[in-house]
Amino acid sequence: xxxxxxxxxWDKSAHNAFTDLALYRGKLYCVFxxxxxxxxxxxxxxxxxxxxxxxxxxxxxxxxxxFADLRDGKLVVEGDSLFLFGGAAMHEGEGMRSYCWQSxxxxxxSAPRALVKEREWLWRITPHKGYFxxxxxxxxxxxxxxxLYKSDANTDFHPLVEKLSQAGYVNESGLVFDEEDKAIxxxxxDPLWQTDERALLGxxxxxxxxxxxxxxxxxxxxxxxxxxxxxxxxxxRLYDGRVRTSLVAIDRQTAQIEELLSLPSGGDTSxxxxxxxxxxxxxxxxxxxxxxxxxxFAKIAL
Numbered sequence: 001x002x003x004x005x006x007x008x009x010w011d012k013s014a015h016n017a018f019t020d021l022a023l024y025r026g027k028l029y030c031v032f033x034x035x036x037x038x039x040x041x042x043x044x045x046x047x048x049x050x051x052x053x054x055x056x057x058x059x060x061x062x063x064x065x066x067f068a069d070l071r072d073g074k075l076v077v078e079g080d081s082l083f084l085f086g087g088a089a090m091h092e093g094e095g096m097r098s099y100c101w102q103s104x105x106x107x108x109x110s111a112p113r114a115l116v117k118e119r120e121w122l123w124r125i126t127p128h129k130g131y132f133x134x135x136x137x138x139x140x141x142x143x144x145x146x147x148l149y150k151s152d153a154n155t156d157f158h159p160l161v162e163k164l165s166q167a168g169y170v171n172e173s174g175l176v177f178d179e180e181d182k183a184i185x186x187x188x189x190d191p192l193w194q195t196d197e198r199a200l201l202g203x204x205x206x207x208x209x210x211x212x213x214x215x216x217x218x219x220x221x222x223x224x225x226x227x228x229x230x231x232x233x234x235x236x237r238l239y240d241g242r243v244r245t246s247l248v249a250i251d252r253q254t255a256q257i258e259e260l261l262s263l264p265s266g267g268d269t270s271x272x273x274x275x276x277x278x279x280x281x282x283x284x285x286x287x288x289x290x291x292x293x294x295x296x297f298a299k300i301a302l
Contacts, residue, residue: 279302
């Protein structure tokens with residue numbers, strides 16, 4: 001693994017964070033939240049576009065909502081459309097809601113469509129064989145949970161597993177499908193009301209209603225996972241010693257995470273998006289290691 005390049009691509013807002021990346025119609029699109037602070041009521045989702053080399057970026061859209069702080073946008077390409085999924089911290093004390101927008105050009109976007117149950121946060125969407133799959137979480141000390149959802153391209157989501165996990169404060173997730181159609185999930189846990197903060201690694205065969213879970217060897221944040229030459233990898237926030245954003249290898253048999261490459265990062269950081277092109281991994285992420293939180297774009301030779 002070799003870091004080929006890294007550049008800052010956006011720092012125009014006071015706080016720029018929580019990215020995702022997609023390759024759509026031969027161009028790269030990067031979405032992130034821009035706001036006045038890490039937690040503030042004015043979050044909007046900025047979308048940047050670049051040629052597929054990621055050299056020059058420009059803003060093509062800003063998704064705003066007068067009723068909520070928009071957070072953690074995720075981009076999904078399906079058919080001829082580009083989908084944007086995101087969370088909304090409601091202004092009227094209604095907790096979180098999950099929404100979806102759709103575009104045919106990456107510039108003009110539909111009105112938001114509400115998804116899943118109120119107060120559930122549908123985190124990251126993975127398309128597979130004509131369907132969308134995603135894991136939502138509900139944050140509550142006594143009966144919080146993560147749930148697995150499935151949808152067609154009309155984004156009509158229905159629960160496959162209503163209580164996928166309740167092993168502590170389960171929340172953010174990465175989800176992929178291997179060549180045998182097995183689903184693989186890396187599920188974040190945090191020490192809000194438990195002592196074990198280590199993440200969980202789960203696998204399931206179709207129809208994805210029965211899962212086997214293992215406890216991994218460390219705590220992670222903002223997980224995104226992908227498969228390359230049969231090996232499972234991820235880009236995550238690591239917490240041991242110095243907080244940083246890193247490329248990691250994940251052993252599916254032993255649930256051990258091994259750090260391979262630390263990206264230039266620190267402080268308030270992580271929440272990466274990834275696009276794999278041949279043997280090059282393109283990564284968007286945010287970090288405050290150079291001052292205010294800014295958006296970065298890196299290329300890694302695998």
